[in-house]
Amino acid sequence: MEKLQMEIDVKKRGNGLGFRHMQMVLTAVCATVIYVMRSSMGVAVLAMTDTTKNSTTVEIYEWNEEIRGVVLSSFFWGYTIMQIPAGILAKKFGGKPMLLSALIINGILCLATPTLAKFGSWIAVCLVRMAMGLTQACFMPSTHTLIGQWAPPQERTRLSMIAYAGIQIGTILTMPVCGMLSSTSLGWTLIFYTMGVLACGTAIIWWGFAGSSPREHRWVKEEEREYIESSLNSSGKACPPIPWRSILTSRPLYATAIIHIGFNWTFIMFLVQMPTYLKQALGINLKNSSSLSALPFIGQWIVLVITSVLSDYLINNNTLSLDATRKLFNSIGCVGGGIGLIVMSYLTSEHQNIAIAVMTLTGGILSSSGCGYVLNHIDLSPNFGGIMFGMTNCVANLIGILAPLSTGFILGDHPTDPARWRIVFFLAAGLIITGDLVFRFFGTTKLQAWNDAPNEYEPGNEKQMKNNTDSNSTEKASQEIVYSFQNQLKDK
Template sequence: MILNPKKGENGQEINLNGKNVALKECLGIRHVQILMVFLLTFISFGMKVNLSIGIVAITDDKVNPGIPTFHWNTEEKGLLLSAIFVGYVLPQIFAGILAKRYGSKWILTFSMGFCALFTCAIPKSAEFGVWACILCRFLQGLCQGFFFPCVHNLISLWIPCNERSTMGSFIYSGCTLGIVIGMLLTGELSASIYGWPSAFYIYALFGFIWMFVWAFIGESSPKNHKNISIEEKLYIINSYGYSCTDKSKKILTPWKEIFISRPFWGLLIVHCGQMWSYFTLMNELPTYMNTILKFDIKENGVVIALAYFVAWIASFPFAIGTDFIINRKMLSIGNARKIATSIGLFGPAIIFLIISGVDDLTTIKVVVLIMTGLSMNSATLSGFQLNHIDISQNHAGTLMGITNSCANLCGIITPIIVDIIVVDEYDPTQWDEIFLLSAGIYLISGMFYIAFGSGEIQEWDKI
């Protein structure tokens, strides 16, 4: 089949049997897939944080009299909050292999369905005791552990190389926006006449709706989508520069080659460094703002939500700028990723050093610095976060599974480290040590990535 050259609205062309074929659609099937995956990350992070906010109402009968509450101690609440991370890290590598072998569509469909089911079960499970609730959170995490490896697999197959930074960052920015909306929505629902259970029911509903829509319109690859045009399909496939392995065949994972690969280790270290400080802020910032900056609970939630919202907005210019630099060939893919990552890690590290080293900072200045740090950190979405796909089209989901499982162990470790260092929550000098530790980890992991990272497809990807 040979198509004659046509002029498209966006001027992009593909080659089919020696002929240039214009891509007519400014908006195509790939954008529908991208929007759905963005909603997946948005909903999943709302499910993650709604307990972090809702646990106040769950354990305090003064928040909403008439709604059932449960008197769990500090240790039980800590186990409840960390249970989702324990479940989350377990299936990551397995999920990447499954997505590579069978495609991501139905894995995401069923994992979101079960995640919504366990979210819906939390209010009822609380009546049976804290351990029933912990089990539900663990199973939520187990389901969500399939998400990111599958998302990376979808990005590697659905997003053309010249759109990867912008569209990939848009997808993962759903995590940040999910935190913002999840915090605000959970707070409002917990204080309403419907009480804290409604926050879990509404997110379960979101999950079920997403599952049914995705089952009808989602697809693992443009090669398998029934409604995609031949022009758009070939525009996506030809953008990679070489053919990915046929997904109908068994794909062997080159484990030895991966684990002796310097670019892989660069990714692993920087991912762990990023998530260490990210989890430290996400878990401990509310306490710091309450005990040191003297914000009450209501002000705390608004300020933190605003900080993450500003970070979500900031992710877009970083993503667009990274794609611009790559597409104009101003820098190589690897160097563009390193610059974005450097902004996202070294910028916040400097800010943490300022907060810990300057004694006379006002509350407003500290809040502005934290917002600036979170905003700069969003550059990592167009940096190392997408680098798995740059170095391996065929094994991107597996690579994400490995690095993400290791990185998310920090969600379990960081609260323990903070508890060891911060003995007195009202002592600012102990919090300064936390900021210094986070800055050091950012700097070391960022320099490691600059030294060992790459933007080139590795030879072991073609094995």
């Protein structure tokens, strides 16, 4: 009775809004700014190379499509190679100083970009973007670390949703905002100056109001701190050893990695190439093309909300098995998205409105895969799902670097040629549809035997293990993903 009363008292102390919610909102603001800086180059590079615009105040560069592709891909060079080290640093120093460093460094780099481009040309811009990728690689592990410190298990899903909302918001805002900035008298330079000031301003707010943990935050009330720490301690589990050999030889994991690669290739193409496609292939002016490029990401957000609810309903009501549900939504996203890309490849400047509608619909359909392969890591192994996702994400980003490079190579000096754009779209469609076929025939949601590693559960926790294994709830899966990442960081 005393233990039950203690748990009730702890929950009462946690009722209502608190600093944990403010912490997640601040993290979402950081995510918004970081993703705006990450995505802005897709618009900026068009304005930097728009030779049709006569300007005496802004310098225009004659960079061909291959150089543009190198510039656009350079961010992912640093982002990919720094992912694992970033996790170690986030564990050692905490989430607050890592995000603070990323904001300050990226802000300074943005402010310096116009000058460096003038004296160092595209090579200097590539180095700047690579440095930004190196520092922004800390975002995911830092955010996972913060969620692990601030989010009680019973609130972890909704708090993590608040924190990661900034990703979609930043991506959506980038295109129209950068399009408007580039149309001013300062041209493309205003994009980088605005991003730099925004990042530095956000860094000041983050430094003053954020904390790596409730214990380190000077304004958190004692009741809320006890509520968070008691909740986290009550759910603590011993960290099991990592079965690296079993993970690296897992056929289902390789199937998941292949679809992850195909999806990431398509996502990067949407992120950095859509402004170019709208302007060069469809003949839409830069300001409008930048705004319209945000439509696929708005569609993604809407469809992801709908499919998440529907997927959860099908699983929890036993309408479809977990395996069937995962593969159904993965196929809707990949095959449907692939068909959309193929249709887009046959549309020209005479079909602008149709092309925009198809582009938006395709971007939305692609997000259905979020209820497919993305959650499959945790289906295979609740204990090591976070580690596995990090591995496939690293490989997917490494190969994804080739997406803008290949587009630049295919387009060459003919960026308005519909036939060349058709190759670009067919390549992406082929990769994502092939990945879905591999996932459908070789992927599985069956819990892997090596998930039950020695010492995985403390004595007396067999019941908890069974509950984790038998649960088909998407809510549970989402919580376990975050928890798995938290354990990964604690291990290092």
